[in-house]
Amino acid sequence: MRPAIDQANDTGAATLRVSDGYGHDVAAHGSLSPSRTPREDFQVTRRLVGSTRWPLILLTAVYAINVSDQYLLPTIFPLLKQEFGLSDTSLGVLSSSYLAVVTILTVPFGTLADRYTRTRIIAWGTAAWGVTMIWTGMARGYISLLASRMALGAWDPCDNPTSQSLLADYYPVGQRSKVMSVYQTGQLIGVLFVPIAAAMATQWGWRSAFYFFSLPAFVVALLAWRLSEPVRGEQDRREQNLDGAVQPPSAYDTMGARDAYKAVLRTPTFTVALVSSALGSVFFGSIGAWAPTFFVRYHDLSVSQAATALTLLAVGGLTGALLSGVIADRLTYSGHPSARIMVAGVARLLTFPLFYLTFTTGNTPVMLVLFSLAALTLIAPQAVLNAARADVLHPSLRGRGTALDAVVQSVFAAGAPLLLGILADATTLRTGFLILAPLAGIAGAILLVAGLPTYVRDERRVRELLVEEARAADPDAVDAILVRDRAVPVADPDHLLVIDGIDFSYGAIQVLFGTSCAIPRGGCHALVGRNGVGKSTLLNAVAGLVDPERGRILYEGIDLVGVPPEQRVRLGITLMAGGRSTFPSLSVHDNLWIGSFPFCNDHKLLGERLGAVLEVFPQLSSRLHQTAGTLSGGEQQMVALGRALMAGPQLLLVDELSLGLAPVVTRDLLEVVGRLSGLGTTVVIVEQSVPVALEVADTVFFMDRGEVSSLGPVADVREDALVERMMGRSPS
């Protein structure tokens, strides 16, 4: 049986003795308590974002490159005028024709994004963009230049609706705001390319800038070609555990463009967000065009100072975009389902007083600080609204939704400078701003009053629609999933770990068949079974070394599927793998140190923890600099266990501790495991040896053919009956 805590007190391991099981005394003495691993920095970052950020980075880069041209053209206007002898009107036509083509073609590109392979649309569009940049650089006359600009406008919309639709399918629903906010920074990063282009144009001529900017476009096009195309709605189905069901067709896939756009507009939350964005764009457009004049006229800044001050809009916007995404996702995760709309609405609401103060204060430094904050709240809602729009639209309508939003924003932002100009002429520029400022507040109020109630309803409607579509394709599978989902609570106060219907195969050989079990909080739990039934695979699945094909693993209510192994360690899950799982070429010290990586910056804690491990295994003290491969089998297992303890696990998974060890060594190790579980760490130990399992465990689980059954407390388990069961005979 597992040694009692008071027995452990007699070992002389000071750091282990003083615990009340999970208490602070232990922590104060630098012990191996699971509570000591700093986990406050941990974020449940799924595999796609945590370790495969690539699609997000690439699509953000595409966005940045795509928008850079919009900023590039005005910087080379003087050079174009010089070379082609153009009038201002001709230059205006260059800009306007480009914007007109973008606006006209955004809507059809939205349809393309919903119907065809999105990664290919982006790859071809970006490559065509690069070709057109070269064409622009080679233009020898105004007509050629104009034609190239219009062609460039044709490729511009290939990016935004398509990328947002893709991102919604690449990354989990719970991280959609954050992902969209990172993507949103592409628009602001594009501004950073302008000084490079301007310097090139000044130094080597305007053509060099166009030629040069074609190069990154070709590179990202090539990389986009290699992106894998996610299944449309994949993350939304995954959120509902429908990813294992047959991929169903949707009525929207074959719907005509007009009907599809009508369906988009019939989504109340989308329409509310659209109206809010339109009002926000009026204000945004007027700020971008007239703020420098305001700085000069009312704060006596020079024109160049005013232009520099306008960069606060970009800095504030960048901060706002990132912050809003993080806040919205955190709030959603904390149980506020409408957080995305709420964050966007509150931000827009705050924009009004901040800009009101910006335009009324006479103190220039205060005005600039207020302007930055107002810019933050002005731009913050965009990314979260993009995420919310993806939530409330069917996956096959998202491209069209984004396209519609982009067109409306462009049109309203384009008309805004004229509107403010008229107001300024009729009154003053300050009064004009003060007349328009309430629009931002109204945009926020609309979101909060009209968007909050509709969002939950619309989002649920999309979920239900996805279930209906899946059920139409495979009713049995979907019903089985729904029944299973109802059977397992999301967060279980009594159980630390809930494994729910996971399947796993090594190639064609399936090992886990809908495996389910619930591990109680605290204590030591043995998982026994014959060789090859999937015990180690189950532990590996919990540790994140293998990915189940379906099912859920809930740890403290968190679904671990998709969470990378290293982040599971930060969550408190540590695996001591089977066999001699040391790094044989590394020293004992380095082997132990590797286990402490979740808090490797906390040198004090690292030292305490190392000291505690060496108190538990004093044999290792004199061998710290010896390579682990030269140790005996028992000592290597001590190193492996010590390494696991260095992480301060809350859940320790031990795979075949006794394998190949002498009984006396096994007993020593078991004693440590037992003491550890007494300190509050939940231990799951996989063992083939029944006596070993029964010696250390509080409860026993039996695994056979990929299925787990609980045999209850160890006191109720007869060793001979368990052995017979393992031999494949019915217990007598």
Next chain:
Amino acid sequence: MRLDGRHRARLFHVVVGVGLVVGASATVAEIVNRPPVRLDDVRDAREGTVSRVQVLAKNYSEETTYCVEIRISALDGEGLDLQDEVVAEPRQGDGRIRPGQSVNFVAELDGISEQELREELDEFVAHVASRETC
């Protein structure tokens, strides 16, 4: 004609490959083939609403003498003219620039209002409107 997936992929890679080569070559060509007469930074001084703008033109060629016409523009933040371009005159000589020599050109712009100067003027820009051997 409808291409299958493999041919589409091949076409895409050809487009990208050719684009990369052409883009890189054209960039290098632009950097290497610079005009022989180049202008230095534009400097300006103001008296009332009259702006006196000066720019230095240098002939980088080793053998050829050039006669150039230099024009000055006053631009707002969006790159649009605040007044018509003005032809700059050489401060000394007849505007002939010998190999390796530099010549200052000066222009006076007086068509910009005080409000435009204060609120809209972003920069003065000079460019070589014509260049001939002489």
